[in-house]
Amino acid sequence: MSEVGIKDVARLANVGIATVSRVLNNSAGVSDELKERVLDAAHQIGYTTNPIARTLKNAKTDTIALIVTSLKRNFYIDLIKGVSDVCKENSYSVHVLESEDSVEEEMKMVETLVHQWIDGIILVPSVSRADKKTEAYLKSLSRLKKKEINIPVVQLEVPCLNPYVDSVVVDHDELAYQAVMHLTEIGRKHIAYISVPENSPMAQQRMNGYKRALQKEGLAIDEELIICGRFEVLEGYRCMKELLMKRKEIDAVFASNDQMAVGALYACKEAGIRIPEDIALIGNDCVALSAVSSPAISTISMPKYEYGRSAAELLLDRIRNPKEESVKGEVLPIQTEVVIRESTLKSAKKSLGTMIIE
Amino acid sequence: MSEVGIKDVARLANVGIATVSRVLNNSAGVSDELKERVLDAAHQIGYTTNPIARTLKNAKTDTIALIVTSLKRNFYIDLIKGVSDVCKENSYSVHVLESEDSVEEEMKMVETLVHQWIDGIILVPSVSRADKKTEAYLKSLSRLKKKEINIPVVQLEVPCLNPYVDSVVVDHDELAYQAVMHLTEIGRKHIAYISVPENSPMAQQRMNGYKRALQKEGLAIDEELIICGRFEVLEGYRCMKELLMKRKEIDAVFASNDQMAVGALYACKEAGIRIPEDIALIGNDCVALSAVSSPAISTISMPKYEYGRSAAELLLDRIRNPKEESVKGEVLPIQTEVVIRESTLKSAKKSLGTMIIE
DNA sequence: TTGAAAGCGGTACCAC
DNA sequence: GTGGTACCGCTTTCAA
Numbered sequence: 001m002s003e004v005g006i007k008d009v010a011r012l013a014n015v016g017i018a019t020v021s022r023v024l025n026n027s028a029g030v031s032d033e034l035k036e037r038v039l040d041a042a043h044q045i046g047y048t049t050n051p052i053a054r055t056l057k058n059a060k061t062d063t064i065a066l067i068v069t070s071l072k073r074n075f076y077i078d079l080i081k082g083v084s085d086v087c088k089e090n091s092y093s094v095h096v097l098e099s100e101d102s103v104e105e106e107m108k109m110v111e112t113l114v115h116q117w118i119d120g121i122i123l124v125p126s127v128s129r130a131d132k133k134t135e136a137y138l139k140s141l142s143r144l145k146k147k148e149i150n151i152p153v154v155q156l157e158v159p160c161l162n163p164y165v166d167s168v169v170v171d172h173d174e175l176a177y178q179a180v181m182h183l184t185e186i187g188r189k190h191i192a193y194i195s196v197p198e199n200s201p202m203a204q205q206r207m208n209g210y211k212r213a214l215q216k217e218g219l220a221i222d223e224e225l226i227i228c229g230r231f232e233v234l235e236g237y238r239c240m241k242e243l244l245m246k247r248k249e250i251d252a253v254f255a256s257n258d259q260m261a262v263g264a265l266y267a268c269k270e271a272g273i274r275i276p277e278d279i280a281l282i283g284n285d286c287v288a289l290s291a292v293s294s295p296a297i298s299t300i301s302m303p304k305y306e307y308g309r310s311a312a313e314l315l316l317d318r319i320r321n322p323k324e325e326s327v328k329g330e331v332l333p334i335q336t337e338v339v340i341r342e343s344t345l346k347s348a349k350k351s352l353g354t355m356i357i358e
Numbered sequence: 359m360s361e362v363g364i365k366d367v368a369r370l371a372n373v374g375i376a377t378v379s380r381v382l383n384n385s386a387g388v389s390d391e392l393k394e395r396v397l398d399a400a401h402q403i404g405y406t407t408n409p410i411a412r413t414l415k416n417a418k419t420d421t422i423a424l425i426v427t428s429l430k431r432n433f434y435i436d437l438i439k440g441v442s443d444v445c446k447e448n449s450y451s452v453h454v455l456e457s458e459d460s461v462e463e464e465m466k467m468v469e470t471l472v473h474q475w476i477d478g479i480i481l482v483p484s485v486s487r488a489d490k491k492t493e494a495y496l497k498s499l500s501r502l503k504k505k506e507i508n509i510p511v512v513q514l515e516v517p518c519l520n521p522y523v524d525s526v527v528v529d530h531d532e533l534a535y536q537a538v539m540h541l542t543e544i545g546r547k548h549i550a551y552i553s554v555p556e557n558s559p560m561a562q563q564r565m566n567g568y569k570r571a572l573q574k575e576g577l578a579i580d581e582e583l584i585i586c587g588r589f590e591v592l593e594g595y596r597c598m599k600e601l602l603m604k605r606k607e608i609d610a611v612f613a614s615n616d617q618m619a620v621g622a623l624y625a626c627k628e629a630g631i632r633i634p635e636d637i638a639l640i641g642n643d644c645v646a647l648s649a650v651s652s653p654a655i656s657t658i659s660m661p662k663y664e665y666g667r668s669a670a671e672l673l674l675d676r677i678r679n680p681k682e683e684s685v686k687g688e689v690l691p692i693q694t695e696v697v698i699r700e701s702t703l704k705s706a707k708k709s710l711g712t713m714i715i716e
Numbered sequence: 717t718t719g720a721a722a723g724c725g726g727t728a729c730c731a732c
Numbered sequence: 733g734t735g736g737t738a739c740c741g742c743t744t745t746c747a748a
Binding site: 048098291 | 361406408409410411413414419429430435438439442451453454456470473474475504505591617620621623624627646647649650651652
């Protein structure tokens with residue numbers, strides 16, 4: 001059970017340590033005879049190279065980190081799978097971490113990871129407003145280093161506040177626009193918006209899209225129909241209740257994600273409001289929850305798994321072919337699409353809608 | 359940006375390297391004067407010790423791994439949080455990994471982790487039947503080592519097939535018994551069971567509980583009312599459809615988890631079957647999905663977050679105070695509890711039930 | 717009390 | 733082609 005090292009192999013094969021290393025790393029310049037002897041010996045004593053020692057020497061951990069805001073947000077599960085699969089295919093390990101929407105946590109995590117000589121980071125930032133410290137942190141993201149080696153970062157979901165960082169992003173303006181336009185297309189005129197909290201770039205983009213759609217249709221923007229909450233079922237429930245208490249005319253709701261939409265649906269049922277007859281409802285993310293509620297909830301979908309894959313592929317490419325610090329980051333877009341289900345059916349007949357479950 | 363090492367500190371503080379190390383590790387036997395000089399110097403050049411080098415020397419990574427079967431199973435999310443929190447409190451990192459219900463994957467993961475000198479492993483095993491290789495693997499679980507140091511393993515959910523491994527387990531027999539008894543208590547007599555696949559210890563225990571309850575109530579056991587599927591919404595949907603196609607009398611269903619229960623509910627709705635009037639339905643896991651479906655689905659709950667915490671605490675304790683290999687593993691039990699919602703309401707009135715969402 | 721030096725297990729340069 | 737050896741950054745023994 002005691003650890004076998006490269007020395008043991010060298011001794012057994014009766015060659016120098018350097019030769020063993022060459023063979024094991026497929027470096028050229030070793031005679032076939034020695035190569036075979038080394039391989040035999042290594043196999044015989046069950047030698048495998050120690051990744052820690054190798055890391056210390058090479059400053060390469062073959063590990064990347066993926067920081068998401070919360071594992072509770074169903075949306076991320078497929079994305080994580082995409083990242084994991086690409087990493088598995090390329091013999092990288094992945095650390096999955098949750099920042100719990102705290103910038104402080106996120107900063108701490110990044111610091112620790114750099115300290116641990118991580119090879120690269122995929123990051124769904126939880127950044128909201130920019131104080132001095134946050135700004136410095138954002139700038140640092142394009143200059144993370146371990147021993148002169150650059151640690152690339154790929155940012156997800158929201159547009160990058162640091163233009164030198166690569167990113168794969170969703171056009172949240174367009175997403176919200178699509179959702180609201182769908183509601184107007186089925187004839188709704190008083191459209192409420194259950195928004196995300198804080199003044200984050202994502203929130204701003206979505207707000208733009210929401211308002212842009214209303215304006216396009218010549219509908220008034222009523223700030224009272226906009227309400228904020230976190231990405232959770234209960235938050236959607238709370239928001240919807242608050243909306244209803246205002247006793248304003250509402251015939252449609254766009255909820256920021258499916259979990260919130262389900263909560264909103266629940267609040268409506270409690271209040272005896274029919275969906276979609278009285279209020280049409282659309283969510284976002286296209287996760288199982290919205291497909292199995294009744295009525296099934298319309299939503300916005302995007303290729304979550306591929307999203308993860310793209311991010312991982314971009315990151316691994318950067319690890320292998322580092323870019324200059326001063327070069328602008330690449331920005332890959334992810335497309336979104338409206339998925340129509342019962343909650344926004346114009347004729348409001350109780351069909352079962354499309355059952356899209358992932 | 360170039361890396362600062364212990365040497366730099368030593369040079370600046372004008373002391374030996376050994377002294378710096380002593381100060382940084384709080385070893386006794388350093389004069390106050392030197393201690394201060396070292397601390398100052400370290401602070402000045404922003405030195406932090408390199409965990410990789412330290413690991414190479416100490417064979418301690420301060421990292422544990424948590425292997426679950428699938429992140430898609432909502433049940434694990436809270437459990438992961440429990441593990442993460444304990445680790446955070448104790449300055450450990452956690453690697454979360456998915457085995458995707460494959461023993462091969464699981465074995466590979468464990469091997470890699472050991473190779474990477476992980477300090478400990480928390481494992482939800484995906485073991486089903488025991489061939490030679492699997493058996494050897496299970497035995498090895500109590501003897502994982504890195505350089506003579508034991509790597510403790512804590513197994514979750516199912517009873518341990520290796521008695522020398524510590525575990526935190528659920529009594530699945532009792533869990534199934536509780537579920538079925540609840541269905542009999544509301545007067546149901548033809549109770550179907552949407553079970554988990556394979557001949558795993560968990561499956562066996564649950565089957566026992568299911569049959570035990572039926573026998574207790576003097577109800578016949580009809581193997582045709584038992585059907586197997588994986589822990590996914592669509593699987594529950596498929597299973598329920600198959601059950602219905604048999605055209606047997608069924609007035610209640612126990613589904614192995616809430617995701618399957620929701621799928622089953624969907625299948626019933628499609629078939630025009632009323633829940634709970636025609637068929638009562640109970641799931642298991644108590645995740646958000648079952649609370650927001652309509653009708654809300656009764657389920658079995660357990661303290662998932664605390665479950666994770668207990669496991670992590672047990673593991674960290676083992677890391678710090680290794681037990682003898684030959685000592686039987688500790689077995690901590692987790693309690694379960696029936697959560698009654700609309701899908702098993704006796705009077706079948708459309709109240710909203712208890713909204714338990716986590 | 718303090719410091720020099722020998723590893724931990726590899727990699728890679730340099731000389732043969 | 734091949735082998736010796738310095739070094740990655742830290743901990744710890746041993747001698748002073």
